[in-house]
Amino acid sequence: MTDDIKAGSPLLSIRNLTIEGRSSEGWIKLVDGVDLDLARGEILGLIGESGAGKSTLGLAAMGFTRDGCRIAGGSIDFDGIDLVGSGETVRRDLRGKRIAYVAQSAAASFNPAHKLIVQHCEAPVVKKVMPREKAMKDAVDLYRRMRLPQPEEIGFRYPHQVSGGQLQRAMTAMAMACRPDLIIFDEPTTALDVTTQIEVLATIRDIVRQFGTAAIYISHDLAVVAQMADRITVLKSGRAVETAPTRTMLRDPKEDYTKSLWSVRSLDHARAPERPTVGPVLSVRNIDAAYGALKVLEGVSFDVHAGRTVAVVGESGSGKSTAARVISGVVRPSLGEVLFEGRRLAADYRTRSREDLRHIQMVYQMPDTALNPKQRIRDIVGRPMEFYLGLRGRERDRRIAGLLEQIELDPAKYMNRLPSELSGGQKQRIGIARALAAEPKLIICDEVTSALDQIVAAGILKLLADIQKERNLALLFITHDLSTVKAVADEVIVMQHGRIAEAGNVGDVFARPASGYTTRLLQSVPEMDPDWLTRTLTSRNAEPFS
Amino acid sequence: MSRIWVLLGERLALGVVTLIAISALIFLGVELLPGDLAQQILGQSATPETVEAFRRELGLDQPAVQRYFQWLAGALHGDFGNSLSNNRPISELLSARLGNTLFLASFAAAISIPLALTLGVLAALYRNSVFDRLCNVVALVCVSLPEFFVAYVLILFFSVRMALFPSLSNIDAAMPFGELLYRSFLPALTLVLVVVAHMMRMTRAAIINVLASPYIEMARLKGMGRLRVILFHALPNALAPIINVVALNLAYLVVGVVVVEVVFVYPGLGQLFVDAVSHRDVMVVQSVGLIFAAAYILLNLIADLLSIVSNPRILNGEG
CATH class of the missing domain: 3.40.50.300 (P-loop containing nucleotide triphosphate hydrolases)
Incomplete structure (x- = not known):
């Protein structure tokens, strides 16, 4: 028709x-x-x-x-x-x-x-x-x-x-x-x-x-x-x-x-080599967490190794963002512990050492609100260098310029701009540069591409992959988007109702999902085929709508 | 619905606690006044024996904490003690004056609230038009001028030049209602001019703030007219701040009338307050202060409750 x-x-x-x-x-x-x-x-x-x-x-x-x-x-x-x-x-x-x-x-x-x-x-x-x-x-x-x-x-x-x-x-x-x-x-x-x-x-x-x-x-x-x-x-x-x-x-x-x-849409990346034999950078052990009486995490455990990307995927309310907040010490778990290179981290970020704080950095979902609108790029990126590494003056400026080059923004042009003078994708790049400025071992990326357009998002993902390879970074990717997982992750953790429904290598989980929820999640991702919706609906016809 | 009763209980308890705290502050303030009450009343020439005897009569020889609780207990029963200047029970003085003040406040509120809401809605509806700007300018002028000045200007025009209304508003309960309205018209008008601007501007701002919401665009995309969008879609969501500012102004009408009552010689609480201060009648000052505080707390309590009731999220709980 x-x-x-x-x-x-x-x-x-x-x-x-x-x-x-x-x-x-x-x-x-x-x-x-x-x-x-x-x-x-x-x-x-x-x-x-x-x-x-x-x-x-x-x-x-x-x-x-x-x-x-x-x-x-x-x-x-x-x-x-x-x-x-x-x-x-x-x-x-x-x-x-x-x-x-x-x-x-x-x-x-x-x-x-x-x-x-x-x-x-x-x-x-x-x-x-x-x-x-x-x-x-x-x-x-x-x-x-x-x-x-x-x-x-x-x-x-x-x-x-x-x-x-x-x-x-x-x-x-x-x-x-x-x-x-x-x-x-x-x-x-x-x-x-x-x-x-x-x-x-x-x-x-x-x-x-x-x-x-x-x-x-x-x-x-x-x-x-x-x-x-x-x-x-x-x-x-x-x-x-x-x-x-x-x-x-x-x-x-x-x-x-x-x-x-x-x-x-067909963006893909070279998978990282198999898990290295050295211990994980980050190890989350049996975490329970709750907001008041509402339980949001139950018995969550996983590891992140250097040079590898672990994606935590789930729908809204699955607890994936809370997991990130427990790791960064913003939310105290009611049970369990977070280990960094085998050492136990304090539950509250305020009692962590500066060195512990430096090694775990975050990149946020909304680049518009994550950058202080009154600060220039030089100060946004330079601040972690001063705070964590004690860099000042010319040495600091040299490093800022180096970082800006790495995120593919011309230092001469952007160093003194305000966030409002950048596009959404550029702001997100600054967010990444700020995280890198602390020279961390682990970066938690919380839905970093969901506010961006597909082409811009693809650029950000590619940048992260390049930087990871260069610095042997561990990346923890929080996302609801399965195509992002496919594009960037080595391992995937599927979360539902605060529990881990399934975990494993991306290839294995996507090809042979073991849990019913993962299967349903994978089936629900629209495909570039005009008959996909009809086909999917017929195949699960027996299932009632909620 | 049970959540409302819990909230109501909480706010009420909080109000009582605040009132007790204020009563303590008022009592403390009076205690801190230099000199002894008995000495002040009797004057410099009184012999120490008379002062001592008078102190016993007033109960000033007892510890301050004990006197505070006695005063508080009395106030709870409506017994504020006796006036120092004429030895009449303060509650007697208060009841007539409080009635007059409430009458004047109600009179001003009955004009100013509907006027402010209407003007605020119209200003939001025709925002940035000549009408809106005129409203804003007049409102700003009114709110910037001191109230005694507004009062004297009104007296100049309405009593002296045109002789329409009396400049002295000495009323008493025996007068017919029409006479009461006539005599208290000028003080009421003064108060209206002072409070209407604040409420109008807040109504306008609250509505315009809501107009940026996606559901307002949705209403317009459903083809709803401007007036309907404002009254049916914007106003219900702007009620909470409007109610709060109305309550604040109502409280002002009760508490802040001191100057206006004095200018028009209106026999209200404010006038009593000023007289008591000049006569050093601390007992009366104490009592009037407590009543003013109670009015403030009560009106804010009502505003809180109305804001809660106007919000279906709180009223109906989460889904």
Whole structure:
């Protein structure tokens, strides 16, 4: 169902659309001369990295621009209505009724002050599509179609009482409330765990097909878009690079940029040699930890050897970040111990020696918040050198320059910049340089690539691998992303509910998972095959949805 | 719902502890005043024998801790002792004055709270418009001027020039309600002008702060109008800070009226307070101080409870 849909007048037709955003340097183009057509009932995938203009374009399809943005030229025609030229009243009337929106984070996009069903019924009642009683009944019906548990009651809960995956389905149900002609899905599963994502993807696809709703599906994840879309448009820096039916696009991408997006996914690395015979750098022994009455870690043990990368993988709430915090001494374990080169480390970082602190460094998930915005790069990277190594003056500057070169940033250019003058990927490189400045033996990387785009993330992972080889570093990688594990790790530890579900060499675990949970986790990672979702769902048909 | 009762109990207990601490501070403050109470009342010419006798009569010969607990126990029963200047029971003096002060505060609150909330919502709705800026400028001017100045300006225009309202607000309980409102209009208006700015600006800021949330964008993308977005989606989430600032201003209306009452010769607690200070009637000063503190604590307690009730996360627990 691809090419034949295009017959007849399109539902949405965007021509030469340019949207500008205000910045300190005046108006800059966010969307630059994009053409786009969408037939009734068709699903168009919009893909690109952050800043490519995906969301801006998606919102423009609703005749909406964020504050500080303006439509500078071009036309948007929705079913014969000119969304650029018509007044706000006309556009507002369409929104929620004929064009609906599903946001990235349902947890943030549902109003915390009102029950789900109240928010669900708002559009149909305010827009006089149906009376409240009918809208409530319809809401329950839609909740059932979205396979939400207890559809009769779930609407009477507040957003904070419902899990993330369920909220995302409730939000899709809400978008369906007025049976719109078009729904904009803006990264609806990006914030979810893989095992949750697969369920949400399946329900979204089903309901859109049931009602024959046209959709624009925005994502940075090709594999996800491949499951949902009939056609894919690739955006880069506000321009449409390439548009083709999904299968054609996957089989035979034409443009270089598209090909580079594809190739990132097959990133692989040379495995480190087998475990060395010398003792491990870090040894975690039977750790239990709890936040108040809530147990988060139970009997966790593992080793990390010099020159090797161990990935701790698990979904949110599995305890993987707590494990990192126990190792760094921020969280005290209630039981068990952490050994560094065979010596027992104090449970509290405040009572550890400076030398112990120096050898275990962290790189954090959000480079934006992990760097002090008021400090220059020179001070951010130089501080650990002063503190741990007692370096001053010229010797310090020489080392900073050396480190910046190693992370592939020109020292002359970046030494005196502030973090705000760097891109996300550059900030993360500074985070790595800061960790290296202490000359540690172990670096804990906590979701270091999850806030970055795929191409940028691939660069960071490659950099870490190079540095590891050069310095014989031990790396502990905390991540929820199995493709990252595949790309960087020698050993993997799969965590679930605070326990280790499975551990071993990456190759072995991925090829022959021993635990059912690992199998399910591996199966849930979307593949670049448009039939993956259907196939996976059929193969596990017997399993009920939670 | 049981969580609310636990929270209520906690806050109430905390309030009582705070009040006891304040009562101790007030008592200590009076103790630290130079000179002996008896000596001050009797004056320099009194013989040591009379002073000694008077001290016994006042109970000043007993240890301070014991006198504190006696005073506290009395205050809990509504018995604040006798005024030193006219020897009448202080509770008698207080009850009429407290009623008057509460009347004036309620009068000012009844005008200022709805006015401030409406103006705050409108300013948020039309933010950065001429209306918004005008509101902000007027509010800033009002809040910057000292209240006695505002009071005298109002007297100048409304009593002296136009002769619409009396400049002296000497009321008593026997007056009909309309007369009470008429006579206390100018002090009430002064108070309104002083408190409305703070509440309005806080309402505006709290709403605008919430307007940046993703759920507000969602509401707009559902095609909801501006007024509905603000009233239904933003205001409920901005209630906690608004309630707190309203409570703070209500407390100010009870406690901070001293100057306004004096300017308009309004027979309230503030006036009593000032008179007591000038007569060195420390017993009265002590008692009024305690009442002011209690009003402050009580209003903040109510604000805390309302903020809790307005937040479904706390009200309904985690899911």
